[in-house]
Amino acid sequence: MTQSTSNGKLRGKRVAFLFTDGVEQIELEKPLEAVKNAGASATLISPEPGRIQMMRHDEKGGVIDTELASAEANADDFDAVVVPGGVANPDHLRTDKASVGFLRSIIEAGKPAGVICHGPWMLAEAGLARGRTLTSWPSLKTDLENAGAHWIDQDVVVDNGLVTSRNPDDLPAFCAKIVEEFAEGRHPVHAS
Numbered sequence: 001m002t003q004s005t006s007n008g009k010l011r012g013k014r015v016a017f018l019f020t021d022g023v024e025q026i027e028l029e030k031p032l033e034a035v036k037n038a039g040a041s042a043t044l045i046s047p048e049p050g051r052i053q054m055m056r057h058d059e060k061g062g063v064i065d066t067e068l069a070s071a072e073a074n075a076d077d078f079d080a081v082v083v084p085g086g087v088a089n090p091d092h093l094r095t096d097k098a099s100v101g102f103l104r105s106i107i108e109a110g111k112p113a114g115v116i117c118h119g120p121w122m123l124a125e126a127g128l129a130r131g132r133t134l135t136s137w138p139s140l141k142t143d144l145e146n147a148g149a150h151w152i153d154q155d156v157v158v159d160n161g162l163v164t165s166r167n168p169d170d171l172p173a174f175c176a177k178i179v180e181e182f183a184e185g186r187h188p189v190h191a192s
Contacts, residue, residue, distance in 0.1 A: 007037070007038055007039070008038070008039045009038045009039065009179055009180075009183040010035055010038035010039045010040035010179060010182055010183055011038075011039035011040075012039070012040075013035075013039070013040040013041070013079040013080065013182055013183075014040065014041050014042075014043065014077060014078045014079050014080075015035045015040045015041070015042050015043070015078065015079065015080045015081065015082060015182065016042075016043050016045050016073065016078040016080070016081040016082070016102075016106070017031075017032060017042055017043065017044050017045060017081075017082045017084070018045050018046070018070070018073075018081055018082070018083050018093065018099060018102065018103060018122075019044075019045075019046060019052065019066075019083065019084050019086075019089050019093070020046045020047055020052060020089055020092050020093055020096075020099075021052055021053045021088060021089070021092065022053065022055055022086045022087065022088025022089040022091075022092060023052065023054050023055065023084050023085075023086045023089040024054070024055055024056075024057070024084055024085045024086035024089065024117060024168065025054035025055060025056050025061035025062060025086075026056070026168050026171065027084035027085045027086065027116050027117055027119075027168060027171070028054065028064070028084040030171045030175055031082050031084065031114060031116075031171070031174065031175055031178060032082075033175075034175035034176075034178065034179055035080075035082070035178065035179065035182065038179045038182075038183070040079075040080075040182065043067055043068055043073075043077075043078070044064065044065070044066040044067050044068070045066060045067070045068045045069070045070055045073050045099075045102070046066040046068075046069070046070065046099075047069065047070050047071075047092075047093070047096040047098065047099055048069060049065075049066045049067055049068055049069050050065065050066065051063050051064070051065055052064050052065070052066055054086075055086050055088070069098070070096060070098035070099040070101075070102050071098035073098075073102045075102060075105035075106045075109055075111070076109075078106060078111070079111060079112075079182065079185065080106070080111055080112045080113060080114070080178070080181075080182040081102075081103060081106045081107075081111070081113045081114075082113070082114045082115075082178065083103065083113070083114070083115045083116070083119040083122050084116055084117070084119060085116050085117020085118040085119045085137065085167075086117065086118060087118050089118065089119070090118045090119050090120075090121040090122050091118070091121065093122055094121050094122055094124075094125035099122075100122065100125050100126045101126075103122055103123075103126050103128070104126040104127070104128060107126070107128050107162065108128075109186075110161070110186040110187050111161070111185075111186060111187075112161035112162070112163070112178070112181040112182050112184070112185070112186075112187065113161065113162050113163065114163045114164075114165075114174065114177070114178035114181070114182075115136075115162070115163070115164050116164065116165045116166075116167075116170070116171075116174055117136065117137045117165070117166065117167050117168070118136065118137050118140060119136070119164075120134055120135075120136040120140055120144055120149075120164055121140060121143065123144070123147070123149075123162075123164075124140075124143055124144055124146075124147035124149075127147075128162075129144050129147035129148055129149040130147060130148030130149065131148060131149075132148075132149050132150070132159045132160075132162060133149070133150045133151075133152060133157055133159045134149045134150070134151055134152075134157055134159065134162070134164045135151065135152055135153060135154050135155075135156070135157045135164045135165060135166050136151070136164060136166060137166060137167060138153070138166070153166070154166075155169075155170040155173045155174075156170060156173040156174050156177050158177055158181060160187045161181050161184070161186075161187035163177045163178050163181050
């Protein structure tokens with residue numbers, strides 16, 4: 001990851017990154033870099049802390065160590081959350097009650113979130129898609145609509161502090177929007 005001078009927009013903010021094995025490497029690294037460059041601190045959270053295998057599409061990428069178990073993560077300790085994609089990552093996360101509960105707690109508290117690619121599966125699992133306008137990897141369209149979301153095909157969609165994007169090509173727009181939304185802070189709680 002490259003270092004640059006922090007613009008300070010997120011100074012003092014604490015951002016949780018929720019992911020597990022199979023996370024799309026660039027969808028983790030670029031948002032992590034963006035929030036750190038904006039002055040935020042980041043905590044890497046997974047169902048079990050330790051080494052996580054990242055992916056570059058369908059090939060193994062690097063490994064990264066997570067710091068905190070989902071079951072030990074407390075939404076009160078964070079100002080925002082990012083859920084990167086990769087096919088396997090959210091598919092595994094959505095079967096972990098602690099991970100789903102943590103994401104639900106953050107969003108239900110009105111805190112902003114960034115969710116990209118296959119990550120919106122977690123929104124459906126947590127009951128957070130209903131009544132929301134979202135985007136995602138195209139194959140999730142039906143799942144999200146069945147969960148009550150209005151799905152649109154755009155590079156980035158913002159719905160009351162919830163930022164969603166489709167794929168790695170959307171990362172520049174996604175990263176800019178999460179920094180903007182995370183800087184703004186809490187939003188009124190969305191009524192489903």
